[in-house]
Amino acid sequence: MINIPKGTKDALPSESYKWQYLEGKLRRVASLYNVREIRTPVFEHTELFVRSIGDGTDVVSKEMYSFEDKGGRSITLKPEGTAPVARSFIENSLDALSLPLKMYYITPCFRYERPQAGRLREFHQFGIEFYGATSPYLDLDCISLAYDALKELGLKNVVLRLNSIGCPECRKTYTEALKAYFANHLDVMCGTCKERYERNPLRLLDCKSPICKNIGAGAPKITDYLCDDCKNHHDVLCGLLKDNDIPYVIDENIVRGLDYYTRTVFEFVTNELGAQGTVCGGGRYDNLVSSIGGKQTGCVGFAMGLERLLMLMEEQGVDFCPTNPKVFVMSQSSTYAGTCMKIVSELRRNGISADTEMTGKSLKAQFKYADKINAEYGVVIGGSEIETNTVKVKHLSSSSETECALDELTDFLKNN
Numbered sequence: 285m286i287n288i289p290k291g292t293k294d295a296l297p298s299e300s301y302k303w304q305y306l307e308g309k310l311r312r313v314a315s316l317y318n319v320r321e322i323r324t325p326v327f328e329h330t331e332l333f334v335r336s337i338g339d340g341t342d343v344v345s346k347e348m349y350s351f352e353d354k355g356g357r358s359i360t361l362k363p364e365g366t367a368p369v370a371r372s373f374i375e376n377s378l379d380a381l382s383l384p385l386k387m388y389y390i391t392p393c394f395r396y397e398r399p400q401a402g403r404l405r406e407f408h409q410f411g412i413e414f415y416g417a418t419s420p421y422l423d424l425d426c427i428s429l430a431y432d433a434l435k436e437l438g439l440k441n442v443v444l445r446l447n448s449i450g451c452p453e454c455r456k457t458y459t460e461a462l463k464a465y466f467a468n469h470l471d472v473m474c475g476t477c478k479e480r481y482e483r484n485p486l487r488l489l490d491c492k493s494p495i496c497k498n499i500g501a502g503a504p505k506i507t508d509y510l511c512d513d514c515k516n517h518h519d520v521l522c523g524l525l526k527d528n529d530i531p532y533v534i535d536e537n538i539v540r541g542l543d544y545y546t547r548t549v550f551e552f553v554t555n556e557l558g559a560q561g562t563v564c565g566g567g568r569y570d571n572l573v574s575s576i577g578g579k580q581t582g583c584v585g586f587a588m589g590l591e592r593l594l595m596l597m598e599e600q601g602v603d604f605c606p607t608n609p610k611v612f613v614m615s616q617s618s619t620y621a622g623t624c625m626k627i628v629s630e631l632r633r634n635g636i637s638a639d640t641e642m643t644g645k646s647l648k649a650q651f652k653y654a655d656k657i658n659a660e661y662g663v664v665i666g667g668s669e670i671e672t673n674t675v676k677v678k679h680l681s682s683s684s685e686t687e688c689a690l691d692e693l694t695d696f697l698k699n700n
């Protein structure tokens with residue numbers, strides 16, 4: 285037998301309604317915010333991710349699924365959705381449309397990580413990307429969408445953690461201060477942090493090891509290093525969040541794992557999913573479009589991990605409202621199979637989900653099957669039903685029965 289690759293999952297027929305429920309809710313919230321869908325390919329030129337996410341990040345240096353195609357090009361399965369959208373924005377001159385342009389996507393992503401609960405090698409993101417304004421109102425709109433989406437999904441106890449990592453200018457001074465601070469502690473810090481010190485010092489604040497975390501607690505705070513413009517942006521956003529009743533906590537250790545961010549960064553975090561509690565991460569990235577060949581464009585966005593959202597919804601007992609067949613039409617014997625087929629065709633054409641027997645099962649086994657597929661009603665068709673033009677429509681969970689004319693079955697099921 286050939287097994288599924290490590291770190292990937294099937295969405296089985298018995299579970300897929302949960303995905304549909306989740307995705308349906310997210311699409312609905314997006315449309316409430318005037319956000320349109322964008323679809324980009326599953327793979328891109330590797331260079332796109334190297335230049336946008338940054339070669340000092342874990343994603344680019346360790347986790348990308350990259351390969352050479354038959355034409356000798358280096359191709360990468362998308363590890364995230366932001367860079368492909370930026371590429372598409374430039375390539376399709378989307379800046380010629382009226383801005384801001386508000387886009388969303390639901391996409392598979394691929395990262396070669398060590399799999400564990402809530403961390404996969406193929407996972408799915410619902411992402412939002414707003415283009416064309418540097419105003420904190422765009423940050424507010426974006427964060428507000430995430431907040432409303434989590435509420436709409438029925439999730440509780442998810443906290444918005446907010447920070448600003450400034451612009452390249454103020455971050456430079458801050459990074460120097462950070463390095464000076466950590467230099468005195470490096471000998472006792474973990475191997476990853478020793479690497480981060482050289483490659484990506486901001487990420488030193490993100491280490492989960494208790495020793496490094498403890499040391500990080502005494503590190504200089506970015507908010508003390510923000511330039512006037514970045515500080516003002518951050519303060520205005522905090523005020524707007526308050527005015528709009530979106531609760532948040534400032535967390536100076538939120539630095540994000542991707543290099544393109546400027547100013548606002550945020551995560552929505554739960555403590556109900558163990559180590560993988562970040563269900564949403566995002567921020568502003570005003571320099572990304574210009575860094576890959578477009579014009580300077582103010583942008584802000586986020587992505588939610590769908591697997592993590594599903595896990596949390598399950599954990600919190602959210603009702604996914606499964607859609608089950610309205611009726612299962614059973615055949616007294618195989619003689620009536622053709623009639624049953626005709627009946628279900630008629631029902632389906634009238635918008636009623638219906639199914640019927642096709643495998644030669646006994647009547648008892650058909651009732652069992654109808655229960656298994658959670659059909660709401662069961663109807664048995666035999667000689668007397670056809671002769672008298674009357675059927676008993678059985679409500680399967682309560683076992684109550686109603687008689688109805690066979691040629692009025694569609695109306696009965698429409699109204700019940």
Ligand code: HAM
Binds near residue numbers: 407413562566586591
């Ligand atoms: P990210 O923080 O790398 O940001 O990923 C966003 C979310 O995807 C995470 O918060 C998590 O829920 C989920 N996620 C990430 N890696 C995995 C994994 N291996 N398994 C399961 N879920 C995972 C981004 O990707 C940015 N592009 C977000 C963004 C959009 N920023 C601006 N616009």
